[in-house]
Amino acid sequence: MKNEIIGVIGTGVMGGGIAQLFAENGFHTLIWDASEEFTVKGYENIRKRLNKSVEKGKLSLQDSEAIISRIKPVKKIEELAPSGLVIEAIIEDFDSKKKIFSQLENILAPNTVIGTNTSSLSITKLAQTLARPERFMGIHFFNPPTKLELVELIAISGVNPDILQKVKGILSSCGKTAVMAKDSPGFIVNRLLLPFINESAKLVNEGVASVEDIDTAMCLGTLHPAGPLQVADLIGLDVCRNILETLSKSLDDPFYKPAKSMVDLVEAGKLGRKTGQGFYKY
Numbered sequence: 347m348k349n350e351i352i353g354v355i356g357t358g359v360m361g362g363g364i365a366q367l368f369a370e371n372g373f374h375t376l377i378w379d380a381s382e383e384f385t386v387k388g389y390e391n392i393r394k395r396l397n398k399s400v401e402k403g404k405l406s407l408q409d410s411e412a413i414i415s416r417i418k419p420v421k422k423i424e425e426l427a428p429s430g431l432v433i434e435a436i437i438e439d440f441d442s443k444k445k446i447f448s449q450l451e452n453i454l455a456p457n458t459v460i461g462t463n464t465s466s467l468s469i470t471k472l473a474q475t476l477a478r479p480e481r482f483m484g485i486h487f488f489n490p491p492t493k494l495e496l497v498e499l500i501a502i503s504g505v506n507p508d509i510l511q512k513v514k515g516i517l518s519s520c521g522k523t524a525v526m527a528k529d530s531p532g533f534i535v536n537r538l539l540l541p542f543i544n545e546s547a548k549l550v551n552e553g554v555a556s557v558e559d560i561d562t563a564m565c566l567g568t569l570h571p572a573g574p575l576q577v578a579d580l581i582g583l584d585v586c587r588n589i590l591e592t593l594s595k596s597l598d599d600p601f602y603k604p605a606k607s608m609v610d611l612v613e614a615g616k617l618g619r620k621t622g623q624g625f626y627k628y
């Protein structure tokens with residue numbers, strides 16, 4: 347199984363982490379982004395993360411070098427041809443993803459799996475853009491992919507069962523636990539997590555409790571390891587708002603409309619940890 351080559355398209359937050367995950371678990375991994383500059387930037391970010399782990403004594407220098415040696419940045423999408431599994435992790439834009447799939451179908455061997463890491467686009471609609479959708483599925487990782495054990499798999503009807511088994515086997519060999527979800531907005535985790543975060547943000551609007559007390563209540567009262575507003579800051583409030591808007595639109599339900607406190611923070615550029623301020627100051 348470890349002789350499968352993994353291709354990763356998009357080397358941003360998720361693609362970079364996914365490539366690192368596979369390389370850490372012994373897979374040779376090819377990475378490609380929209381330009382050579384972005385591909386190299388993604389590669390350097392992986393190297394920096396590995397160096398940090400070495401500095402902290404969490405990883406040996408030898409292991410770090412072995413991991414980075416398994417990642418190869420490529421200049422052209424055509425160089426992903428030897429891959430047995432390609433995971434697309436580019437921006438969340440239907441037409442951009444569609445274009446990538448069409449290019450991949452011309453390049454890849456017929457039994458190569460094409461997976462998308464989309465959080466909110468319909469797997470069914472994306473599959474309809476492919477000539478051979480039976481080897482296509484949603485493979486939804488969580489941030490950071492190297493650390494979070496869960497992967498949601500979304501296989502629409504008609505997917506080749508051998509493809510599903512192959513993906514499950516590869517993920518399991520990387521220590522991941524896969525759960526199956528039907529193609530539905532937010533799949534499992536985002537469908538449950540985002541309303542939870544949003545209701546917490548609504549409590550802030552209504553002045554029911556302070557940000558700190560809401561998080562303390564949910565940690566100590568329900569055994570959550572982190573409070574909902576801390577989690578929101580970690581995800582990014584812009585990302586939370588986008589997912590809620592998608593849920594609200596696709597489920598045609600105003601319940602999912604983003605809370606005013608969240609929208610106000612996003613409009614003020616306070617997006618959470620990544621900008622130094624969100625519900626909390628960092």
Ligand SMILES: NC(=O)c1ccc[n+]([C@@H]2O[C@H](COP(=O)([O-])OP(=O)(O)OC[C@H]3O[C@@H](n4cnc5c(N)ncnc54)[C@H](O)[C@@H]3O)[C@@H](O)[C@H]2O)c1
Binds near residue numbers: 435439463
């Ligand atoms: N960030 C998260 O927490 C998270 C979690 C799960 C899934 N996702 C999904 O993963 C995907 C990527 O998200 P991200 O947070 O890594 O985004 P990001 O912005 O960090 O990275 C996207 C990368 O895609 C590249 N890209 C854009 N258009 C491209 C194209 N046409 N061809 C090749 N590369 C292209 C960009 O240069 C960038 O490096 C999205 O579909 C998102 O919904 C994100």
